[in-house]
Amino acid sequence: MDEERRLAKNKLISLSKKETLLRHENMVTKTYEVKIQENKLRKRQREDIERIFLEAKWYKNYILNWMNESKDNKLSKFNTKQTEITKKDKDMNDVAVEIKRLPAQSRQCLISRMVANLRTMAALRKRGLQKSGKLKFSKEETAIDYKQIGNSHKIINKKRIRLQGIKGDLLVNGLEQFYNIPGVEVANARLLHRATGYFVQFVCFLPKACSQEQPGEEKKIVGVDFGCSTAFTLSTGEKIQATVPESERLKRVQRDLSRKQKGSKNRVRAVWKVRKEHQKITNRKNDMANKIVRNLTKNYLVIIQDEQLASWHKGNHSKAVQYGVLGRVKAKLKQHSNVIVLPKNYPTTKLCTKCGRWHDELKLWNRTFKCQCGVEEDRDVHATQNMIWLYEHLKVGTEHTKLTRVEMESLVKGIIHSNGQTPSVKHEAASL
Ligand SMILES: [Zn+2]
Known part of the structure; x- marks a missing residue:
């Protein structure tokens, strides 16, 4: 009997767990x-x-x-x-x-x-x-x-x-x-x-x-690109620096720490001083990130793209990432209801939305986007404007997220065609 009761109880628990999970999905x-x-x-x-x-x-x-x-x-x-x-x-x-x-x-x-x-x-x-x-x-x-x-x-x-x-x-x-x-x-x-x-x-x-604001007047749309060298770029052309530099005090307490003898009480004290300094910098970063997120979401419907920030930690960008608040801003934006996150497979940097060409040759260090059709603009601004274009023409959160490169190409081409802007050249280049 007891065993039966125990099983029944377990079943109830797992049911309520499922319910909670379901409820939390929409939160x-x-x-x-x-x-x-x-x-x-x-x-x-x-x-x-x-x-x-x-x-x-x-x-x-x-x-x-x-x-x-x-x-x-x-x-x-x-x-x-x-x-x-x-x-x-x-x-x-x-x-x-x-x-x-x-x-x-x-x-x-x-x-x-x-x-x-x-x-x-x-x-x-x-x-x-x-x-x-x-x-x-x-x-x-x-x-x-x-x-x-x-x-x-x-x-x-x-x-x-x-x-x-x-x-x-x-x-x-x-x-x-x-x-x-x-x-x-x-x-x-x-x-x-x-x-x-x-x-x-x-x-x-x-x-x-x-957490959503009242649907009042329609908000303007802004695309945000998280570069690593210039902090981030808005589709309005604005570039915003967001770094908290290492403080002089941190350097000093770290130097002090290095001179303390291992195992000594003074060393323990010095470790806590370094930690306190790190904490202060973290607080400053959080504060800055909060302000940026608030300012963006208050005035705009924000569009960002899901990409991997982690890979930047390698190579010479590491310092910029370390002092920057981009990771925090991005994490906060992703959770916000006023933000649309485009999937990774959306061609935000390489596509020219005027003629439909794909510029696979564009490298990370190319700071300008140039197209044969005459488009020439800052790489990051171009990306943010593409974000808006892609948001307006493709649906987010549907089957588009799983499109392969080829399918995506033909879809985008179709849209540009039907917009009445005939691509000037054939798209053989795209298959390269
Ligand atoms: Zn073009």
């Missing part, structure tokens, strides 16, 4: 970050938080040690109910410790994260990008996951939250970002230890309609 995901008011922490709470991060480190290292002991010890076989573990002291002797604060679900999340890391490493090693396939012992853990809203974490009111393993309410700043949004669903959370304090990230699902 927008957003991550909000709140800061724990450290000066309002009680002594006991501060100890709890510090203990949680410590326990996470011990736990992870204990599992790694256990995995090293035998080949049969696989992550999936680790008994997550076990709370009596050992840690190494200074002289590498085992000391028994008990997991008291780190919640069971967070422990499971920690293991899933390890599994995910192992998978990524294995994939990288396969491609020859990385030598080792082993996880390293960690000196500290800086993120704790909370999986189940209402159980592992709660939002009490506009100012207070509760996290499993920490006694009492925590006062936080920043909940107003999402607390009052109608229809918002809070999902998992993550407690972070940063040089600038303790933070909690909340993953939220918002109804699409609510």
Whole structure:
């Protein structure tokens, strides 16, 4: 009987999971970050938080040690109910410790994260990008996951939250970002230890309609191209620089760090100073990205193209990418309801929409787009104008996304023909 009841219960859970997934499909995901008011922490709470991060480190290292002991010890076989573990002291002797604060679900999340890391490493090693396939012992853990809203974490009111393993309410700043949004669903959370304090990230699902602005007057359309050297270009011809330079202070604290002796307390202090500086730069970048996104989406219907930013990290563009905020802007734009993302296979750079020629010979370093039909313009501006043209003539999110090169060519040619602009030359060149 009990077995039957258990199965019925499992079925119910999987059903409601499916429902939730379906519901979330029509929603927008957003991550909000709140800061724990450290000066309002009680002594006991501060100890709890510090203990949680410590326990996470011990736990992870204990599992790694256990995995090293035998080949049969696989992550999936680790008994997550076990709370009596050992840690190494200074002289590498085992000391028994008990997991008291780190919640069971967070422990499971920690293991899933390890599994995910192992998978990524294995994939990288396969491609020859990385030598080792082993996880390293960690000196500290800086993120704790909370999986189940209402159980592992709660939002009490506009100012207070509760996290499993920490006694009492925590006062936080920043909940107003999402607390009052109608229809918002809070999902998992993550407690972070940063040089600038303790933070909690909340993953939220918002109804699409609510993040959309009222359909009033029609918005102007703008195409945005994310170049790497000139930051980004608008179809209006405007070019916007978006970089946050490395601060002088960062250089200084990094220099200080390099002079500190390994294993010394001064070195630990210097590491945190460097982190704090990095955090400040990250904050500046986020701020800049937010402003750019807000300005664009407030005034325009924005069209961008999905492409891989990651490949730019190689080669001499790396510095520009590192200091830039393009990755952030793009990620934020992609989530926005006022933004249309063109698929990768749309010919935004190579097509001449006046005559229908394809310019495959155009290289990344060619900064001007030139066509035999007389069109000559800045490469990036040309791309953004093509984005608008393609958006207006092809449908996004339909079968067009899967068109091959040849099919795309004939489709585009057909459109240009029917627009009454007869291509001046035959298109043999296109097959090159
Ligand atoms: Zn042309």
